[in-house]
Amino acid sequence: MLDQVKRGLLLSFFIILSFVIIAGCSEDSSSKGDNEESGDSGTxxxxxxxxxxxxxxxxxxxxxxxxxxxxxxxxxxxxxxxxxxxxxxxxxxxxxxxxxxxxxxxxxxxxxxxxxxxxxxxxxxxxxxxxxxxxxxxxxxxxxxxxxxxxxxxxxxxxEKTLFYRTDWFEEAGLEVPETWEDMYKAGVELTDPSQNRYGYSFRGGAGSSDYVEFMTWSYVGEDIVQEDGYFTKDGEPMFDTSEAKDALDMFVKMYEDASPPDSISWSYPEMVQGFTSGMTAMLIQDPEVIVTAEENMEEGTWDTAPLPKGVPSEVAQQTAxxxxxxxxxxxxxxxxxxxxxxxxxxxxxxxxxxxxxxxxxxHKSAGDDPFFKEGYFSSYIEMNAKPDEYLIADRPVDYKGWGEYRGIAEKDIQSLLLGDMTIDKTLQKWTDYWKSQKEQQ
Structure with a gap:
C-alpha cells in the first residue's frame, strides 16, 4: 500500500514538473517573438x-x-x-x-x-x-x-535635359554650338549625310516621344506657360491652342524628316543614346546619366554638352526638372x-x-562649388540652373485624372503624325480638346 502511495506521489510530481517545463518554454518562446517584433533582440x-x-x-x-x-x-x-x-x-x-x-x-x-x-x-x-x-x-x-x-x-x-553634341563634327563643318531650335535644325541638316550613315540629330519617335514635344512646346510658348499647371497658358487655355505650339510641332517633324535617321521614328532612350555614342548622330538631348555612357564609349575631346536650345521668339528654354x-x-x-x-x-x-x-x-547647394560639377560636362547643367530667367521649369499636369492616359494617346498620335496619317493642325486640336475636357473636370 505504501509503495502504491509513493508511486502515485512520484507520478504526480513528474506531471507537475512537465507542466512547469512546458509553460517555461512557452513563455521563453513568446518573449523571444515579442523582442524580435519590436527590434529589442538587437538587430x-x-x-x-x-x-x-x-x-x-x-x-x-x-x-x-x-x-x-x-x-x-x-x-x-x-x-x-x-x-x-x-x-x-x-x-x-x-x-x-x-x-x-x-x-x-x-x-x-x-x-x-x-x-x-x-x-x-x-x-x-x-x-x-x-x-x-x-x-x-x-x-x-x-x-x-x-x-x-x-x-x-x-x-x-x-x-534635367541638356544638349550633347559632337565637337569634332561641328569644328570640321565650321559650325557654332546651337543656341535655338532654329540653329539646331540648320546644323542638323548640314551635318546629315545618309550616304555615310551620319545624321544631325538623335530623334525620339518611340516610347517617351511626348516628352520631347512637351519641352519643345514649352520653350516656344515661353513665359506664358503657368509653371504650376504646365499644360496651360496664363489665360487658362491649353498650350496646344497657340500659334507657338504649331511652330514647335512643325519643328519637331522637320527635325525628324530632315536631320534624323529614318528608323528613329521608333527610337526610345537606349536607341537614341546608342545613335549618338556610336557615331551615327551629331546631337542628342538627354539627361546627365548619358555622360557616363559617353565617357565609356567615346574618345575624349570628340563631344561636349551645352545648354538646352531656346525657343523662337521666346528666347527661353523650358523643361520639367x-x-x-x-x-x-x-x-x-x-x-x-x-x-x-x-x-x-x-x-x-x-x-x-x-x-x-x-x-x-x-x-545640395554646396555641390555647385565642386569642380566636378562646376567644370566639364556638367557645367551646362550648372549654367542653366544659374540662369532661372532664361531656363525655366514647368510642372507636368500629374494632378489631372487623365494624365496617364494622355501620354499613351499622345505617343500614338505622334506616330500617326510622323507617318503622315495626321496633320499638325488635327493633332494639336485633338490635344487641345483633351486638355480642355480635363480642365473642366478639375
Whole structure:
C-alpha cells in the first residue's frame, strides 16, 4: 500500500514538473517573438526597394549601404532591385499587398499615386528637425514637396535635359554650338549625310516621344506657360491652342524628316543614346546619366554638352526638372531606422558621392562649388540652373485624372503624325480638346 502511495506521489510530481517545463518554454518562446517584433533582440533589418535599377547603380547603392551598416551595427539593409522595366509596377504591387517595405524609391511620376493611396509617409516630422533640409537646392525642395506642399521623399538627384553634341563634327563643318531650335535644325541638316550613315540629330519617335514635344512646346510658348499647371497658358487655355505650339510641332517633324535617321521614328532612350555614342548622330538631348555612357564609349575631346536650345521668339528654354528619391513605406514597422538610412543617404557627402558615380545633378547647394560639377560636362547643367530667367521649369499636369492616359494617346498620335496619317493642325486640336475636357473636370 505504501509503495502504491509513493508511486502515485512520484507520478504526480513528474506531471507537475512537465507542466512547469512546458509553460517555461512557452513563455521563453513568446518573449523571444515579442523582442524580435519590436527590434529589442538587437538587430533591425530594413527592406529597401529601388526603381531605376541598373547593375552599376545597384552596386553603388550596396557600397553606400555597407558604409551605413558599419556606422549602425544594429541595422541591416536588404536591398531589393526589380528589373527596370517592371520596377514601378512591382513596387505598386508590394504596396497594395501592404508588404513591410521600409525604404522605397519614389519618383515625380509615382509620388501622386503613392501618396493618394496612403502608401508612403509624410516626412514632415523628420524634415523639420533634419539639419540638411535647408541646404537642399530649390529644385530638390520643389520636387520633394510637389504634392500638397508635403515632403513625401528626399530627392537623391535631379534629372534635367541638356544638349550633347559632337565637337569634332561641328569644328570640321565650321559650325557654332546651337543656341535655338532654329540653329539646331540648320546644323542638323548640314551635318546629315545618309550616304555615310551620319545624321544631325538623335530623334525620339518611340516610347517617351511626348516628352520631347512637351519641352519643345514649352520653350516656344515661353513665359506664358503657368509653371504650376504646365499644360496651360496664363489665360487658362491649353498650350496646344497657340500659334507657338504649331511652330514647335512643325519643328519637331522637320527635325525628324530632315536631320534624323529614318528608323528613329521608333527610337526610345537606349536607341537614341546608342545613335549618338556610336557615331551615327551629331546631337542628342538627354539627361546627365548619358555622360557616363559617353565617357565609356567615346574618345575624349570628340563631344561636349551645352545648354538646352531656346525657343523662337521666346528666347527661353523650358523643361520639367525630374526628381527621384527615398521615402518611407506606410506599413514599415521600423520608421525611425528607415529615416536614419534616408538621412544618411541624403547627406551632402553621400549625395555628392552618389551623384558623381551615377551621373546626376546633386541636390545640395554646396555641390555647385565642386569642380566636378562646376567644370566639364556638367557645367551646362550648372549654367542653366544659374540662369532661372532664361531656363525655366514647368510642372507636368500629374494632378489631372487623365494624365496617364494622355501620354499613351499622345505617343500614338505622334506616330500617326510622323507617318503622315495626321496633320499638325488635327493633332494639336485633338490635344487641345483633351486638355480642355480635363480642365473642366478639375
Amino acid at each position: 533591425v533589418t530594413l527592406r529597401m526597394v529601388e526603381s531605376l535599377t541598373s547593375p552599376a547603380r545597384t552596386e553603388l547603392l550596396k557600397g553606400m549601404i555597407a558604409t551605413f551598416e558599419e556606422e549602425n551595427p544594429n541595422i541591416k539593409v536588404e536591398l531589393i532591385s526589380p528589373p527596370l522595366q517592371s520596377a514601378d509596377e512591382k513596387i505598386s504591387q508590394m504596396l497594395m499587398a501592404e508588404e513591410d517595405i521600409d525604404v522605397l524609391e519614389v519618383r515625380d511620376q509615382t509620388v501622386k499615386q503613392f501618396s493618394n493611396n496612403s502608401f508612403i509617409e509624410d516626412l514632415s516630422a523628420y524634415t523639420s528637425d533634419w539639419e540638411h533640409w535647408d541646404s537642399l537646392n530649390d529644385i530638390a525642395k520643389h520636387g520633394a514637396t510637389a504634392i500638397e506642399d508635403t515632403p513625401y521623399f528626399i530627392p537623391y538627384g535631379i534629372y 525630374g526628381t527621384a528619391g527615398w521615402g518611407i513605406g506606410a506599413f514599415s514597422k521600423h520608421k525611425e531606422e528607415a529615416w536614419k538610412l534616408i538621412s544618411f543617404l541624403s547627406s551632402p557627402e553621400q549625395n555628392l558621392h552618389f551623384a558623381k558615380n551615377n551621373s546626376l545633378i546633386p541636390v
